[in-house]
Amino acid sequence: xxxxxxxxxxxxxxxxxxxxxxxxxxxxxxxxxxxxxxxxxxxxxxxxxxxxxxxxxxxxxxxxxxxxxxxxxxxxxxxxxxxxxxxxxxxxxxxxxxxxxxxxxxxxxxxxxxxxxxxxxxxxxxxxxxxxxxxxxxxxxxxxxxxxxxxxxxxxxxxxxxxxxxxxxxxxxxxxxxxxxxxxxxxxxxxxxxxxxxxxxxxxxxxxxxxxxxxxxxxxxxxxxxxxxxxxxxxxxxxxxxxxxxxxxxxxxxxxxxxxxxxxxxxxxxxxxxxxxxxxxxxxxxxxxxxxxxxxxxxxxxxxxxxxxxxxxxxxxxxxxxxxxxxxxxxxxxxxxxxxxxxxxxxxxxxxxxxxxxxxxxxxxxxx
Numbered sequence: 537x538x539x540x541x542x543x544x545x546x547x548x549x550x551x552x553x554x555x556x557x558x559x560x561x562x563x564x565x566x567x568x569x570x571x572x573x574x575x576x577x578x579x580x581x582x583x584x585x586x587x588x589x590x591x592x593x594x595x596x597x598x599x600x601x602x603x604x605x606x607x608x609x610x611x612x613x614x615x616x617x618x619x620x621x622x623x624x625x626x627x628x629x630x631x632x633x634x635x636x637x638x639x640x641x642x643x644x645x646x647x648x649x650x651x652x653x654x655x656x657x658x659x660x661x662x663x664x665x666x667x668x669x670x671x672x673x674x675x676x677x678x679x680x681x682x683x684x685x686x687x688x689x690x691x692x693x694x695x696x697x698x699x700x701x702x703x704x705x706x707x708x709x710x711x712x713x714x715x716x717x718x719x720x721x722x723x724x725x726x727x728x729x730x731x732x733x734x735x736x737x738x739x740x741x742x743x744x745x746x747x748x749x750x751x752x753x754x755x756x757x758x759x760x761x762x763x764x765x766x767x768x769x770x771x772x773x774x775x776x777x778x779x780x781x782x783x784x785x786x787x788x789x790x791x792x793x794x795x796x797x798x799x800x801x802x803x804x805x806x807x808x809x810x811x812x813x814x815x816x817x818x819x820x821x822x823x824x825x826x827x828x829x830x831x832x833x834x835x836x837x838x839x840x841x842x843x844x845x846x847x848x849x850x851x852x853x854x855x856x857x858x859x860x861x862x863x864x865x866x867x868x869x870x871x872x873x874x875x876x877x878x879x880x881x882x883x884x885x886x887x888x889x890x891x892x893x894x895x896x897x898x899x900x901x902x903x904x
Contacts, residue, residue, distance in 0.1 A: 537659050540577045540614075541763040543588035543696065543728025544748035545569045546623065547605065548597045548631075553753070554818050557848035564783055564816060566604060568749045572762055573612050576780055580764045583659060585614050588728030588746050589621025589668070589696030595630035602631060606638035609645045617646045617654070617663060621696040621728055625668045648694070651680050660689035660769070664722065666712075668696060674711055681720040690769050691721065696728040699743070717742035724765065724773060732758040739775065750781045754820050757785070784812040785820075792825035792835075794859065799827055800834045807842045818848045823889075824855035829875055830867065832858055832889060833896045853886035871896070 547565055551558035577585055591605070609616055620626040626633060626649050636647040648654065648665035655662045666677030677695055684691065697711035717725045724742055731748035738744065749760040760781020767773035790806055792799050810819065821839060843849050860875055878891055 537584070537661065537690070537766070537768060538580065538582045539692070539724075539726075539763075539765040539767065540572070540580060540582035540585045541588065541726050541744070541746045541765060542572055542585070542749060543746040544590045544621070544731050545587075546590055546593040546748070546752060548601050549593040549752060551752075554848060555850070557818050560815065560848075561783055561818070565750055565752075566601070568760065568780055568782060569605070570608050572749060572780055573608055573614075573616075576762060576778060577612070577614050580778060582614060582764065584656070584661070585612070585616045586663075586692075586694055586726060586746075587616065587618040588694055588726060589619050590623045590728060591618065591621070591635070592624040592631040595624055595627060595632075597624075597631035597634075599634075602634050602638065606635055609635075610639060610642055612644065615644045615646070615656075617648060617665075617694070619648045619665045619694050619696060619728075620668045622668055622671050622673070625670050625673060627669065651677070653682065653688075655688070662688040662691050664691065664693045664720070666693070666695040666697070672709075674709065677712060678716050678720055681722070684721045690767055691723045693717070693720065693722045693725040695725065698729055699727070699738075714738070714741055714743065723769065724767060726763075726765075732756055732760075737775070737777075742773075744775055747777070748781075750783045751785050752783075754785045754787050754818070757787070782813070782816050784817040786810060786812070786817060787820050787822070789822045789824065792823070792827040792856070794826050794828065796827075799831050800838050803835055804838055804842075807839070810846075814846045815848075817846060819843070819846055820850050820852065822852045822854075826857045826859050829858050829860050829892050829896075833893050833900075836893050853889045855885060856889050857885050858889050858892050 545565060549562055549565060551561050620632050624630060624632045639645045649667060651667050653662050653664055664681045693716060695712050699712050699714035700710050713719060727745045730736055730745045736745040736747050744763055746763050747761045749762060751758060751760060759779050761777045761779050764776045764778050765773050790803055796802055860879060874895060875892060878888060
């Protein structure tokens with residue numbers, strides 16, 4: 537039997553930090569989800585699809601989005617089983633409950649709203665779903681799982697949560713025992729909540745995170761995926777990550793120094809190493825280090841020429857210090873004097889860098 541495992545679609549995500557890219561990136565999340573359900577599952581020969589929470593990014597998702605998701609699931613030829621996540625917990629009037637009402641006439645889409653075993657005789661499979669009912673639900677998701685019976689077949693846990701506490705921007709509280717496969721006698725524990733990184737796959741614990749099908753912020757430097765699991769009782773499962781994502785986030789950092797021979801050339805060579813589909817890529821350019829005032833205009837021109845082909849980007853110049861040339865080497869004494877006044881104003885590095893570029897561009901136009 538082949539299980540296609542997916543999670544953390546985050547449909548309807550605002551993408552508030554990436555400006556104009558938000559609309560197209562939000563649409564791509566849905567297009568990738570449609571690809572998973574209609575194409576990937578078929579191409580990979582999946583027998584069943586498990587969606588492990590956070591189908592929606594928030595419980596008050598737009599009705600138009602809910603209808604599009606309903607149509608997508610309705611048109612699938614595969615049985616689909618869903619559990620709630622912390623972003624779309626099972627609540628009256630919530631997005632997932634609304635989706636279930638749109639599909640109440642469909643037999644092949646099952647919403648798990650209670651923590652009770654679900655035996656699927658056709659596949660010799662029993663699912664054990666954990667059900668979240670609020671955003672920060674720390675309730676017990678696993679102790680209810682009964683002891684094994686011969687009729688269970690393959691025992692698969694479906695949960696959305698974290699197997700360890702994590703700090704920082706992506707903070708998590710541990711909500712699932714990392715050894716739940718052992719303690720509850722599960723053949724597989726399949727999880728949603730962690731989007732990417734090296735810890736998704738924990739075969740020694742018979743535990744796997746599906747991973748998100750798309751990266752969703754600047755520190756997501758991985759490709760989106762789903763899992764294809766070939767499993768049956770009595771043998772080790774064959775677990776294969778399938779890359780499905782199209783979105784890409786690039787945190788481009790470049791440090792200048794005064795000994796750099798040609799900063800424009802050096803920056804250009806680094807920029808030429810960027811790959812991706814421009815309309816599906818968001819780049820944050822971060823420039824740091826030191827450069828001479830006479831070089832910064834050329835550097836910014838090179839960056840603007842490149843970024844013109846990449847519509848979704850932002851720039852940070854914090855930590856980029858502009859150093860004045862020796863007065864004896866200045867091309868224009870009056871320009872040097874005005875720049876000296878700028879340096880004496882105590883401006884932040886990024887403000888001084890921008891002011892220097894604007895000053896030099898204005899000065900060049902006056903001389904033309």
